[in-house]
Amino acid sequence: MTTRSIKVENRLGLHARPSALLVKTATKYRADFFIERGGERVNGKSIMGVMMLAAEHGSELTLIADGIDEKYLIDEVVDLIQSRFNED
């Protein structure tokens, strides 16, 4: 299992487009993937789950991946969030 903490940096947070990008990225990998925010845990491969986090700018997230390619999954998702989803 690989775990990583990260802060949402883009101005509008995980709204529809970033959520879609995040889910599309995670779905490429076989590992299970979850995101936690303030004790709430959602399936990171579910657009509904990710959007329901309503993770605004500055939210602290914990990314949890479990499976054969978990490291690569986490790396790519972290890159995506750190690049601010190419938005700002």
Added chain:
Amino acid sequence: MITIKGLVVNSGLFIGRIKKIKSSHIVPQFRRISAEDLEQELVAFKKARNTALMDIQSTLNSHQLSTEDHNIIETHLLIIDDPDIRDGIENLIKTKLICAEYAVYEFFSSVIRQFEQMENDFYSQRKADYKDISNRIISNINGDDPYKNLQIEPDSIVVVHEITPSQVTTFAHLGVKAYCCEKGSYNSHSSILSRALNFIALFNLPDLNQSIQDGMLAVLDGIDGKLMLQPDPETLQRYRQLIDKCESNNTNHCSLRNQPAVTRNGIGINLYANLELPQELESLHKLNCDGIGLFRSEFLYLSRNSLPSEDEQRDIYTSVLQAFAPRSVTIRTFDLGGDKLTHLIPGSKDENPYLGCRGIRFSFSQEKLFRTQIRAIMRASVSGNARIMFPMIIDYSDLDRARHIVRSCMQELESEGHVYDKSIPLGVMIEIPSAALCSRHLAEHCDFFSIGTNDLVQYTLAVDRNNDKLNNYYIQHHPAVLNLIQLTIKNAKEAGIPVSVCGEMASISEYVPLLIGLGITDLSVNPNRLLEVKAIVRKCDAALFDTILSIPCFETVDQTEKLIYHTLKAYYE
């Protein structure tokens, strides 16, 4: 006063009050299922999801969308494909033993509630996506209509974002007279249906919803193509006078009702009506037409949960045949693709439905369905003067195959002791260029032709008539189309069979003199256009025929436009 320009779908003037219709969340019927039905419900859900995925994928592929629209639609794909949503709904079906459509509703209702509770408005607005997907899947399962329980005042100008043919029919049931749609194109099915049902309608008014409120007074000018919101008193007065004048003009046309449709040089023209729904029958009685030139049978299959039985179909055909006897009623066999029937018959969507398994091809692929329809028509045929017409025929081999099936149905009926019209005329719809080009041979083997101009134009010019961006390419008077029509008429006359035009062209004033001049003696038109067309027929004269006879060949659009909009103008103006 604010004026917004739009695209005229069907002309007319209307003064009324705005009524916005949002697509609300469809609430399906709650139904418990037994454990044996479980598998069937899960399959129904899976199929509905797949259909929704394919529909959205094809929207993505076939439309050039702005990046923003593309992203929204792509989000919809992800929602349908969402594993948590899929598992959640399947669990509801399994654990609560409830029908698929209600499980979808219940699941999404709870999702929507959670979105509504979000503090950040930017996020909570996304509930619209979930509502949309829920409606899509529910409609795919049971063909339900979101507008079913809507109440509308007769003076409403209904405003919608987008409209499907089934919604147009619902509007007719609700008594709507005028409506505006933010999107849409002139040649779409919704638009054709709106003309058939005589709506006053404007399409293509982007962002209209943002500038209006319910109850706002408005003038819909379906002649100039504009919607005037909160009109000033002078404008209102002017339009009231115009509406009065139009009504008195209509009364003048009404005096034509009992006059024959004969040209000045004595050629009698048969004017038939196109019939979309049996509900229109009543209004057709007043028109005094020569029969039904095109009875579309598709309504029998749409918006319902089961296939129509032979008896049910026979009753409907019988009622139409009786209403018009001894005048003829031409029934066109099922003319859609299987993609429109996935709620009744399992099947998948064609990559390219217009060039795919539709019309007679679909009937051949579902022979049982086809035989049920043929048997129903045959059994009804003793109640009047029925004719059967096959759509999407390519050439003689299609016709031959269809005739074989009809004959075999006849033998069946014979052995079962049913009575039927043994010499029922069998005709071919000329709507694919190959059929027009092979019309000499076809004419020798069938009893009549009917030219379906909408598809003939579409297939000759390779233009999708539903594509907003190609409106300028959809030229009904294109020389290639006119040459095919001319060839078809020539071959029909040589074989001694009647040929009619039943497409949109027959209902458009500008084209009527041209078609008459080309030698057409049978026109099947939208009921609301019949008297107007008759008035034009009665102006046609020997000079018109001479003019058209003197044209050896149609060669350019300029030439045909000059002919129609200049030389022949006096006949329709």
